[in-house]
Amino acid sequence: MILSLILGANNLVGEIPFSLGNISHLTDIALCENDLAGEIPSSFENLSHLTYLDLSQNNLVGEIPSFFGSFNQLYSLAVENNEFSGNFPLILLNLSDLSLSRNQFTGKLPPNMSSLSDLVLFYADANAFTRTIPSYLLNIPSLSCFDLSDNQLNGNLEFGNISSSLSDLLLGNNNFRGSIHKSISKLVNLYTLDLSHFNTQGSVNFSIFSDLKLLVDLRLSHLNTTTTVDFNTFLSSFKSLATLDLSGNHVSVTNKSSVSNPPLLSRFNLSGWGVTEFPEFLRTQQTTEILDISNNKINGQVPCWLWTLPNLDYVNLSNNTFTGFQRLMVPSSWQPSMNYFSGANNNFTGNIPAFICALRSLAMLDLSDNKFNGSIPRCMGNFSSTLQALHLRKNHFSGGFPENISESLKSLDVGHNHLVGKLPRSLVRISSLEVLNVESNKINDTFPFWLSSLQELQVLVLRSNAFHGPMQQTRFSKLRIIDVSHNHFNGTLPSDFFVNWTTMVLLGENEDHSNGEYMGTSYYSDSIVVMNKVLEMEMVRDIPQELGDLSYLAYMNFSHNQLVGLVPGGTQFLTQNCSSFEENAGHFGPSLEKVCDIHGKTMQESEMPGSEEDEEEVISWIAAAIGFIPGIAFGLMMGYILVWYKPEWFMNVFGKNKSRSTSSTTR
Ligand SMILES: *[C@@H]1O[C@H](CO)[C@@H](O)[C@H](O)[C@H]1NC(C)=O
Ligand SMILES: *[C@@H]1O[C@H](CO)[C@@H](O)[C@H](O)[C@H]1NC(C)=O
Ligand SMILES: *[C@@H]1O[C@H](CO)[C@@H](O)[C@H](O)[C@H]1NC(C)=O
Ligand SMILES: *[C@@H]1O[C@H](CO)[C@@H](O)[C@H](O)[C@H]1NC(C)=O
Ligand SMILES: *[C@@H]1O[C@H](CO)[C@@H](O)[C@H](O)[C@H]1NC(C)=O
Ligand SMILES: *[C@@H]1O[C@H](CO)[C@@H](O)[C@H](O)[C@H]1NC(C)=O
Ligand SMILES: *[C@@H]1O[C@H](CO)[C@@H](O)[C@H](O)[C@H]1NC(C)=O
Ligand SMILES: *[C@@H]1O[C@H](CO)[C@@H](O)[C@H](O)[C@H]1NC(C)=O
Ligand SMILES: *[C@@H]1O[C@H](CO)[C@@H](O)[C@H](O)[C@H]1NC(C)=O
Numbered sequence: 001m002i003l004s005l006i007l008g009a010n011n012l013v014g015e016i017p018f019s020l021g022n023i024s025h026l027t028d029i030a031l032c033e034n035d036l037a038g039e040i041p042s043s044f045e046n047l048s049h050l051t052y053l054d055l056s057q058n059n060l061v062g063e064i065p066s067f068f069g070s071f072n073q074l075y076s077l078a079v080e081n082n083e084f085s086g087n088f089p090l091i092l093l094n095l096s097d098l099s100l101s102r103n104q105f106t107g108k109l110p111p112n113m114s115s116l117s118d119l120v121l122f123y124a125d126a127n128a129f130t131r132t133i134p135s136y137l138l139n140i141p142s143l144s145c146f147d148l149s150d151n152q153l154n155g156n157l158e159f160g161n162i163s164s165s166l167s168d169l170l171l172g173n174n175n176f177r178g179s180i181h182k183s184i185s186k187l188v189n190l191y192t193l194d195l196s197h198f199n200t201q202g203s204v205n206f207s208i209f210s211d212l213k214l215l216v217d218l219r220l221s222h223l224n225t226t227t228t229v230d231f232n233t234f235l236s237s238f239k240s241l242a243t244l245d246l247s248g249n250h251v252s253v254t255n256k257s258s259v260s261n262p263p264l265l266s267r268f269n270l271s272g273w274g275v276t277e278f279p280e281f282l283r284t285q286q287t288t289e290i291l292d293i294s295n296n297k298i299n300g301q302v303p304c305w306l307w308t309l310p311n312l313d314y315v316n317l318s319n320n321t322f323t324g325f326q327r328l329m330v331p332s333s334w335q336p337s338m339n340y341f342s343g344a345n346n347n348f349t350g351n352i353p354a355f356i357c358a359l360r361s362l363a364m365l366d367l368s369d370n371k372f373n374g375s376i377p378r379c380m381g382n383f384s385s386t387l388q389a390l391h392l393r394k395n396h397f398s399g400g401f402p403e404n405i406s407e408s409l410k411s412l413d414v415g416h417n418h419l420v421g422k423l424p425r426s427l428v429r430i431s432s433l434e435v436l437n438v439e440s441n442k443i444n445d446t447f448p449f450w451l452s453s454l455q456e457l458q459v460l461v462l463r464s465n466a467f468h469g470p471m472q473q474t475r476f477s478k479l480r481i482i483d484v485s486h487n488h489f490n491g492t493l494p495s496d497f498f499v500n501w502t503t504m505v506l507l508g509e510n511e512d513h514s515n516g517e518y519m520g521t522s523y524y525s526d527s528i529v530v531m532n533k534v535l536e537m538e539m540v541r542d543i544p545q546e547l548g549d550l551s552y553l554a555y556m557n558f559s560h561n562q563l564v565g566l567v568p569g570g571t572q573f574l575t576q577n578c579s580s581f582e583e584n585a586g587h588f589g590p591s592l593e594k595v596c597d598i599h600g601k602t603m604q605e606s607e608m609p610g611s612e613e614d615e616e617e618v619i620s621w622i623a624a625a626i627g628f629i630p631g632i633a634f635g636l637m638m639g640y641i642l643v644w645y646k647p648e649w650f651m652n653v654f655g656k657n658k659s660r661s662t663s664s665t666t667r
Pocket of ligand 1: 046
């Protein structure tokens with residue numbers, strides 16, 4: 001009798017009902033792709049007729065209960081994409097399909113799982129398994145797919161008696177070391193082989209792979225080998241290859257001899273070092289979608305035929321020494337579908353070539369760290385509604401800030417150029433903008449309070465320009481980071497300046513900043529070092545809730561401005577390096593100078609909140625440098641500075657005196 005409970009992909013929440021264990025004749029259970037939490041209920045002990053159990057893609061925690069060992073009819077168990085932990089009790093399972101991927105399983109794989117003799121599919125990637133792979137596991141004759149990539153396995157790998165029926169073998173991103181045994185060449189039925197980050201510490205005989213004629217997906221990145229891969233010879237062994245990752249190895253590509261009948265690659269990663277010539281064989285690769293040849297030593301011009309490959313989606317040429325682009329006459333019928341292009345950190349000079357603007361479906365364009373000059377072309381506004389990130393920082397662009405910029409942008413970075421004039425008011429049309437960085441240009445404008453109409457703006461960096469005048473009261477609803485340092489702003493700030501900046505205000509209330517996630521979306525995925533521990537919760541009482549928010553500031557720098565005010569002596573300020581306060585209008589409070597005098601270069605924890613000196617202080621400007629990675633799928637590391645203004649009433653938070661001195665913060 002088959003009795004099934006199939007409730008996959010239903011937005012179920014809460015725990016798995018205990019009563020489910022009462023339906024003891026259940027044979028098939030699928031609760032996958034829901035939002036279930038908690039542990040597997042102990043009542044499952046009675047489901048001894050289970051043959052099929054799929055709990056994948058939930059938020060389940062805890063260990064797989066040991067009574068699973070008595071489910072001797074269970075042939076398919078899927079728990080991938082949960083938060084299960086502990087060891088895995090496989091002792092008695094009669095499984096054929098087992099998926100443990102993307103959980104937090106730890107420990108070694110059981111040394112003896114002899115009843116797994118019917119195992120066909122074994123997926124346990126992205127866990128934290130350690131030690132070696134028990135040899136019996138790889139030797140199970142029925143085994144077809146075996147994935148233990150992204151774990152912490154180590155030791156040598158013997159492929160001695162490995163089942164030659166294996167079609168997928170993924171062992172990449174572990175800590176295996178030693179030589180790759182030549183017996184791997186017996187696995188002639190392999191379609192997928194991943195040995196990335198295998199620490200060979202010596203030479204690798206790349207010809208041992210040449211018998212694997214059926215390979216479709218071959219990943220051999222970062223083998224820590226002294227051997228140079230002769231690319232042309234290597235590639236000619238494979239006829240069906242579609243994915244090839246040789247990144248992080250020494251690869252020699254020579255265009256003098258050509259590869260005869262190369263396979264048609266769709267994903268090709270040669271990011272590494274040592275490649276000096278643009279691989280000519282790519283010219284005929286009509287199928288290539290993903291091309292990464294970053295981090296090499298390719299110089300000269302990027303060949304024009306590259307852009308005519310019809311399926312290109314992602315091209316990364318960054319970190320080479322390209323100097324230009326071969327001239328490309330754009331055919332009027334051209335409809336490239338490329339989504340990502342990075343040419344960052346090369347030696348490109350002159351104007352941005354026009355064909356780049358014709359890459360109409362770009363979602364990300366990164367040309368930072370080059371020597372492009374002239375003005376930022378008007379055609380930058382031509383991208384269709386797909387462009388989300390435009391990074392042109394660290395070039396020699398001059399002229400005014402471009403008027404027409406693609407209105408779909410989320411991230412616009414033109415920092416470190418020579419742009420002059422004002423910020424164009426047309427920026428308000430980029431309604432999805434989250435990051436605007438114009439640092440280190442010569443923009444001469446007043447404070448762009450009008451940017452507050454950008455409802456999504458989270459990061460605004462105006463650092464090192466010629467902005468001047470007072471900072472006007474405004475409301476940035478989602479701003480999290482603002483850096484206005486190194487400008488000519490002057491005057492005092494109204495005490496309620498930040499009151500309506502709701503996102504900054506909300507930061508402290510619900511989120512645990514100590515895990516560094518307050519930046520929220522994956523868009524700013526990097527960590528932020530936070531200092532939650534410093535501010536005592538007691539201080540928040542009576543005091544507006546907003547004030548607690550400053551507790552996450554980790555690093556401050558409010559040097560080089562012309563602002564007035566005193567530096568507070570309390571909380572995290574005292575852990576800062578004295579150079580964070582230098583070169584301002586000089587209106588810093590006595591306690592800062594005193595502390596710097598006493599303690600030398602760094603202020604000490606002993607001066608933390610509560611000391612009597614804190615009471616009179618008013619903070620003026622606070623900056624926290626944080627790092628974050630913008631990037632839709634890929635990231636660039638950047639440093640940012642966060643500038644805060646603390647109105648007068650803030651003194652009360654740091655001191656013992658809890659009375660408020662202004663009334664501008666009522667909610
Ligand atoms: C399993 O079934 C037995 C007998 O029906 C019952 O006594 C026991 O309480 C059940 N166990 C659980 C955990 O529900
Ligand atoms: C499961 O394994 C046990 C021995 O451990 C065996 O007796 C039983 O027949 C197996 N069940 C199935 C369905 O293969
Ligand atoms: C493995 O386990 C089986 C039964 O669980 C047992 O019969 C066998 O002796 C064990 N083998 C080793 C090497 O421990
Ligand atoms: C391979 O099998 C042979 C004989 O079956 C055995 O002697 C040898 O130890 C096995 N090697 C490995 C690595 O399991
Ligand atoms: C850009 O740089 C090139 C040399 O690389 C120079 O010939 C040209 O005059 C520069 N153009 C501008 C506008 O500065
Ligand atoms: C900014 O522009 C004004 C004129 O609009 C000028 O007086 C001032 O010197 C400029 N500031 C800088 C730093 O260039
Ligand atoms: C603060 O910024 C100034 C100017 O950028 C710099 O010289 C100083 O080293 C910074 N202080 C710290 C602690 O980073
Ligand atoms: C203070 O910051 C400066 C500049 O960042 C650095 O050179 C110096 O080592 C720092 N001093 C201490 C004690 O951290
Ligand atoms: C391009 O490659 C570089 C170096 O490997 C990497 O850091 C960067 O994130 C990549 N860019 C994109 C857009 O993927």
